[in-house]
Amino acid sequence: MFPPERTFWELFVTYVSENWPRILALTGQHVMISGIAVCITLLICIPLGIYLTKREKLASVVIGVANVFQTIPSLALLGFLIFVFGIGNDNAICALVLYAVLPVLQNTYTGLRNVSPVMIQAARGMGMTETQILLKVQLPLARSVIIAGIRVATVWVIGTATLASAIGGGGLGKLIFAGLGALRQEVVLAGALPATVLALLADQGLKMLQNHFEPRRRALRLARKYAAEESVREEKDVPGEEMVRHEM
Amino acid sequence: MVTFEAVSKVFTDGTEAVKELDLDVGEGEFVVLIGPSGCGKTTSLKMINRLEENTSGRIRVNGRDIRSVDPVQLRRGIGYVIQEIALWPHMSVAENIGIVPRLLGWDSGRIDARVDELLVLAGLDPAKFRHRLPDQLSGGQKQRIGVLRALAADPPVVLMDEPFGALDPITRDVLQSELKELNKSLRKTIVFVTHDMDEALKLADRVVLMRQGKIEQMGSPEEIQNAPANDFVRSFIGEDRLASISPESSLEILLHDPFLRVAPGEDPRDVLERMEDDGLETAQVVDARGNWMGMLYLPVLKRTLRNRGTLREAVRRNRKLVLEEAVMRDAAEMLADMDLSIPVVNRENEFLGVVTSGSLARLAIGRLSRSRKEENA
Numbered sequence: 327m328f329p330p331e332r333t334f335w336e337l338f339v340t341y342v343s344e345n346w347p348r349i350l351a352l353t354g355q356h357v358m359i360s361g362i363a364v365c366i367t368l369l370i371c372i373p374l375g376i377y378l379t380k381r382e383k384l385a386s387v388v389i390g391v392a393n394v395f396q397t398i399p400s401l402a403l404l405g406f407l408i409f410v411f412g413i414g415n416d417n418a419i420c421a422l423v424l425y426a427v428l429p430v431l432q433n434t435y436t437g438l439r440n441v442s443p444v445m446i447q448a449a450r451g452m453g454m455t456e457t458q459i460l461l462k463v464q465l466p467l468a469r470s471v472i473i474a475g476i477r478v479a480t481v482w483v484i485g486t487a488t489l490a491s492a493i494g495g496g497g498l499g500k501l502i503f504a505g506l507g508a509l510r511q512e513v514v515l516a517g518a519l520p521a522t523v524l525a526l527l528a529d530q531g532l533k534m535l536q537n538h539f540e541p542r543r544r545a546l547r548l549a550r551k552y553a554a555e556e557s558v559r560e561e562k563d564v565p566g567e568e569m570v571r572h573e574m
Numbered sequence: 575m576v577t578f579e580a581v582s583k584v585f586t587d588g589t590e591a592v593k594e595l596d597l598d599v600g601e602g603e604f605v606v607l608i609g610p611s612g613c614g615k616t617t618s619l620k621m622i623n624r625l626e627e628n629t630s631g632r633i634r635v636n637g638r639d640i641r642s643v644d645p646v647q648l649r650r651g652i653g654y655v656i657q658e659i660a661l662w663p664h665m666s667v668a669e670n671i672g673i674v675p676r677l678l679g680w681d682s683g684r685i686d687a688r689v690d691e692l693l694v695l696a697g698l699d700p701a702k703f704r705h706r707l708p709d710q711l712s713g714g715q716k717q718r719i720g721v722l723r724a725l726a727a728d729p730p731v732v733l734m735d736e737p738f739g740a741l742d743p744i745t746r747d748v749l750q751s752e753l754k755e756l757n758k759s760l761r762k763t764i765v766f767v768t769h770d771m772d773e774a775l776k777l778a779d780r781v782v783l784m785r786q787g788k789i790e791q792m793g794s795p796e797e798i799q800n801a802p803a804n805d806f807v808r809s810f811i812g813e814d815r816l817a818s819i820s821p822e823s824s825l826e827i828l829l830h831d832p833f834l835r836v837a838p839g840e841d842p843r844d845v846l847e848r849m850e851d852d853g854l855e856t857a858q859v860v861d862a863r864g865n866w867m868g869m870l871y872l873p874v875l876k877r878t879l880r881n882r883g884t885l886r887e888a889v890r891r892n893r894k895l896v897l898e899e900a901v902m903r904d905a906a907e908m909l910a911d912m913d914l915s916i917p918v919v920n921r922e923n924e925f926l927g928v929v930t931s932g933s934l935a936r937l938a939i940g941r942l943s944r945s946r947k948e949e950n951a
Contacts, residue, residue, distance in 0.1 A: 448660035451625055451733075452674050452723070453650030466664045541664045541707050548666055549705035 338512040345516070349501065353520045356497035359415055360484045360524070363422035367430050367479060370423070372472070375434025376460065385435060392428040400425065400486050404493045418490030418497075425486055426479035433475025437468030469539050477532040484525040488517070575601045575731060575763040576622055581631030583617050583787075591617040593787040594631070601730075602761040604754075606774040609784035610810070615767045616657075618784070619733050622765060623649045635731060650674055653724030653732035653762070657739060659716050661708035667693075667719055668704045674727040692722040695756070714745040721753065725760070734766040738773065750776055771811055775799065783807055821903035825895060828905065828934060829918055829927035832858040838867050842885040846875055856915045858925060859889050866925035869893060869917050894919055897926055905929045 332340075342349065378385035395403070404421045411417035441464050449463045465472075491499035501517025504510075537543060576599040583592040592614040599605045607615035620626040621633055624645040633640050640648055661670045671692055672685040680688075690700040696718045708716055717737060724732050738746040754777055757764060768774055774781050775795040783790045783798065790810075791803040802808040834857035836845050849857055849872055859867040868889025878888040894917045895904060908916050915928040 442660075444656065444658045444660045445662060447625065448654075448656045448662070451623060451649055451654040451656060453646050453648075453677055454673075455646050458677070463662055467662070469664075541709075544664070545666050545705050545707050552705065 334512060337510075338515055341510075341512045342516055349498075349516055349520065352496065352498050352500055352517070353524070356484070356487055356499075356521065356524065359419055359490055359495065359497050360422070360480070360487045360528075363419045363426060363483050363487070364476070364480050366419065366423050367426040367483075368476065371427055371430040372434050375431050375472075376438065378431075378435050379438045389428070389432055389435065392431050395424040396428045400489055401492065404489055408493055413494030415490065415495040417493055418487065418495035422483045422486055422490075426483050429475040429478040429482070430472075431475075433478075434468070434472050437471030437475075438464050440471070441467045466539075470536050473532055473536045473539075477529055477536075480528045480532060481525045484521060484528060488521055575599050575603070575636060576765060577632075577634040578618070579632045579634070581618075581621065581628045581633055583614070583621060583626060584629045590787055592621070592628070595787070595789065597782060597789070597792075599763055599765060601763055604757060604764045604766065604777060604779045605782060606766045606768060606778035606780070607782050607784060608768055608771065608774045608810075609790070611769065612786075613784040614787040615769075615784050616735055619735055619765055619767045622731075622733055623652045623654060625649075650677055650727065651729055651731075653727075653729040655720050655724045655732070655734040655737040657735045657737070659720045659737070659740065661711075661716055661719055661723070663708050666705045666707060667711070670708065670719060671722045671726050673723060674729075678727055688726060692725060696722055696752070712745075713741050714749060717741060717745075717749055718752070721756075725762070729762075731763045731765070734764060736768055737766075739768070739770075746773070753777065783810060821906070822901045825897060825900055825902060825905055825918060825929055828902070828929045828937065830930070830933055832856075832915060832917070832928045834858070835860050836870070836885075837861065838885065840885060842875065842879055842883075842888060845870065845885065846872075846879060849875070858915075858917050858928065859885070860925045864924050866894070866917055866919045866923055869915075871914070893917070895929065896921060902934075906934060909934065 374388070378388060398406075400421070403424065404418065407417045407421050411420055445463055445467065446459055449459045454462060487497050488499035488502055490497050491503050498517040498521045502514050502521075505513030505515075505517065576597075578595045578597040581592060581595045582590070584590050595614075595618060597605075597618075607618055609615050617626050621628045622635065622640070624640060635643075635648070635652065661667075662673075665673075668686070668689045671689045675685045675688060689704065693700040693703055698715065698718065703711075703715075708719070711719065717740075720737060721734075724734070738749055741749065750773060766774075766777060775798070778795055780792065781795055781798050782792045785806055791798060791807045793801075798807065799811060802811055833854050834845075834848060834852065836857050836859050838859055838861055845857060848854075849870070855872050857870040859870060861867055868891045870885075870888055871890060874890060875888045878884075893908070893912075893914070895908070897918050897920050900918070905916055909929075909931045913931050915930050917928055918926045920926060
């Protein structure tokens with residue numbers, strides 16, 4: 327006797343309820359692979375992007391190369407990298423980094439380049455050092471563009487990381503490939519659904535970060551903080567005359 | 575306070591922006607550098623805080639050769655108001671104003687106090703404006719903040735590079751007056767760049783008029799207006815600014831093109847038609863070489879045509895002024911006698927233009943509105 331026919335959703339729920347520790351573990355792996363890839367990308371691309379703003383000719387070459395990686399099909403790139411890194415997560419992370427380079431690098435470069443020269447000249451004229459100009463003016467003004475690039479890269483990386491298992495790496499791709507091999511769609515879904523949720527969460531999180539730095543919100547926070555401090559100050563009854571007086 | 579000794583600036587492309595400039599700006603003096611674009615005024619300004627490096631000569635600020643000071647330290651000691659205002663949009667008003675004190679390492683309490691003090695000085699309520707963003711300010715408010723930012727660390731010298739250029743005329747006028755008033759108490763040494771002569775004359779203790787990297791004339795607003803050194807200065811001051819004009823002054827600034835200029839060979843009927851169409855009382859007859867042949871009056875021309883006369887018979891040559899000999903009083907007397915255009919020629923009888931009651935009126939209007947402005951300022 328065959329067991330009674332079960333709907334897809336029943337199969338899915340059963341699979342998940344029996345295998346949730348494994349799904350969780352693989353999700354953790356997935357987060358780790360993607361996270362490491364994104365972190366490495368940031369560590370490389372943001373300083374590189376900053377450097378490239380000072381070397382325009384080199385910039386077009388480097389961004390061109392990053393563009394080329396973008397056009398290689400992901401599976402082909404992973405396959406090719408087996409010759410370099412062997413199989414496993416290292417290979418996968420490396421491939422993911424190559425993928426993520428372009429949006430981060432491009433946005434860092436473009437974001438910084440688009441900061442009006444007048445803003446920079448004002449900063450220089452006020453007596454900021456080149457580092458201070460970068461940290462206090464250029465990067466804050468380019469921030470939302472840079473974060474936008476990171477958002478794109480992160481979503482790509484989380485999606486593409488499912489391919490890591492094709493070359494012996496871990497992550498949610500394992501479930502997807504296993505499900506495909508066994509023709510069990512509920513298993514595919516058990517891998518794909520968390521991957522999608524991860525990507526959406528990361529995207530939303532970064533969007534919130536982007537908004538957090540939005541000047542208007544920041545100004546509001548500052549105003550509130552100041553008002554709070556002010557009231558504390560008044561309670562303590564610190565006389566305002568204590569402030570340094572300036573001879574005009 | 576700020577001294578230029580034979581300072582030149584040659585850009586890498588070979589352009590000589592500033593040539594052998596000598597200038598001594600005294601303590602508390604308000605010096606305005608003015609001139610047409612490309613005259614080297616902005617470059618001269620930027621050399622003071624080493625945003626541009628001079629290629630030869632020496633610049634001293636407060637007695638010290640600026641080349642011997644680290645540019646970053648130098649700039650922190652000199653106020654700077656940049657052309658496009660350039661408040662940093664990601665920083666609040668207070669942060670913008672407090673930037674130099676922060677760079678100098680003041681503690682935050684002192685910075686806050688200074689920011690509030692400055693806002694009050696500019697007539698802006700600190701509680702209201704402290705945490706605003708530049709985007710939330712009007713153009714005039716932004717510019718006030720730009721000036722406050724330059725004053726924050728109480729520098730003895732302030733450089734201003736066309737600070738009011740982007741403002742509408744009314745706001746500009748208000749801010750100029752405010753700045754002038756403010757500096758009466760602050761007594762900063764100010765080097766101010768503009769291309770607007772009205773602004774220069776209003777603000778400056780001393781105007782430095784530059785052209786092609788050199789000083790054309792330097793002096794108080796009165797000196798510049800009363801004794802323009804040459805034609806360039808005269809033209810730069812502009813006719814409506816010659817407030818010191820007397821009845822004995824030359825007619826030159828009153829001259830303008832006639833409304834109708836006709837050639838001696840033209841058909842008088844065509845000329846009459848054009849005059850009637852345009853509602854003109856007079857026309858000037860000038861030959862191909864530019865010699866003045868006479869003047870046409872509408873009534874005379876009509877009468878001549880009724881008698882089938884020629885254009886030559888219609889012209890009158892008794893009303894004219896010779897530029898080298900006539901003064902404004904002559905023009906005024908002739909216009910009082912008969913309110914019609916007066917042709918002006920030189921001794922060679924070359925036609926130069928006409929003087930009308932309109933051109934005199936414009937001059938008077940310019941003078942009257944100017945003296946009014948000065949009273950207000």
